[in-house]
């Protein structure tokens with residue numbers, strides 16, 4: 256087990272390159288199952304969630320070739336099985352995309368209920384409802400989803416999402432791309448990675464219109480062909496480094512971003528007194544003065560992203576005055592607050608709202624990451640804090656942040672990843 260040791264209090268300066276988007280990659284890689292040819296995919300982030308989904312494809316019979324650190328060729332012409340190994344599927348939430356992709360291409364799928372970060376209740380009823388609307392038989396038994404299409408092919412339908420869901424929208428797209436006829440997804444999610452998945456599939460011959468709006472129309476096609484595609488930059492990784500600069504002070508040029516995707520985050524940081532200068536594919540983020548309070552509610556895109564809530568709450572814990580943060584997507588996403596309190600933050604959580612009373616500074620402490628974004632928030636807290644912090648359970652952070660240690664060190668942060676000694680065996684007192 257690794258842990259991060261961080262000596263805080265150093266402002267960040269320099270340039271940082273943003274990697275490909277995790278939540279696009281974990282959908283686009285399974286989407287390669289729909290393609291009758293070889294997909295060359297570029298700008299894939301090197302993170303553990305990607306490693307898991309690549310392993311799953313290989314287990315199913317895909318030929319995966321590494322071209323370089325961030326480019327892979329995936330050929331799914333010789334898939335042997337539609338049964339996703341249980342142990343791998345449970346390691347990530349996005350394994351639910353295997354259901355839509357396998358069902359869409361081969362008319363059957365067997366996948367265990369997905370794992371992933373603990374953000375409260377995480378149902379997949381909307382995914383299953385979409386598959387059923389397309390004609391699939393769905394059976395839930397012993398923690399597995401068994402999905403089957405009549406005569407191996409789904410039929411287009413109108414799917415109304417009761418709730419805006421990123422995963423269910425993408426899964427409905429995956430299942431319907433090769434279906435017979437027209438599918439219409441209403442009340443679709445609009446996140447940048449939904450557009451990216453649709454662009455990937457369209458570049459391989461699919462006919463998807465309206466991705467990025469709340470109505471998506473998919474005309475089913477007979478087959479998809481191979482091609483080359485490059486994944487968009489990660490909005491949340493970029494936002495996390497923006498938040499880090501806001502918390503520590505300093506000035507950092509964030510490269511390889513799509514500024515439009517950053518608007519919802521930039522607007523809030525500017526309200527807090529952070530200077531953000533936008534260029535074609537970079538943002539210059541600078542914080543010299545005091546941070547100011549603000550109120551934030553997380554919402555589906557283009558609202559403020561829930562995946563930035565822990566990081567922005569951490570920054571607000573250092574702002575002047577009292578801020579209110581409301582979680583509008585997940586039932587519970589405040590487990591990290593107790594860790595911030597150990598560092599001196601003054602935050603009270605009542606159900607979905609956190610009341611954040613800014614403090615003058617945080618103090619380093621031993622702290623634990625409970626999930627990916629909570630872990631990123633603790634890194635930010637530790638970078639800004641006086642003294643040394645040690646963060647354990649960093650495997651959560653490495654699910655979603657490529658080269659986080661070297662990227663931060665290049666900005667002047669004092670952060671190291673060290674091997675945690677094995678726990679000593681309990682003394683025999685018997």
Ligand code: EPZ
Nearest residue numbers: 278349376377378379380381382420421422423562584585
């Ligand atoms: C995606 O999760 C992301 N994960 C999450 O990012 C992100 O927090 C979330 O979207 C919201 O933006 C991936 O892309 C792999 P949802 P997803 O379906 O698709 C309810 C991160 O840190 N819901 O949009 O699973 C659900 O309970 C991760 O990178 C149902 O009720 O989220 C939630 O309240 C964590 N039934 C809301 O919808 C369903 O069938 C939105 O969830 C599905 C969802």
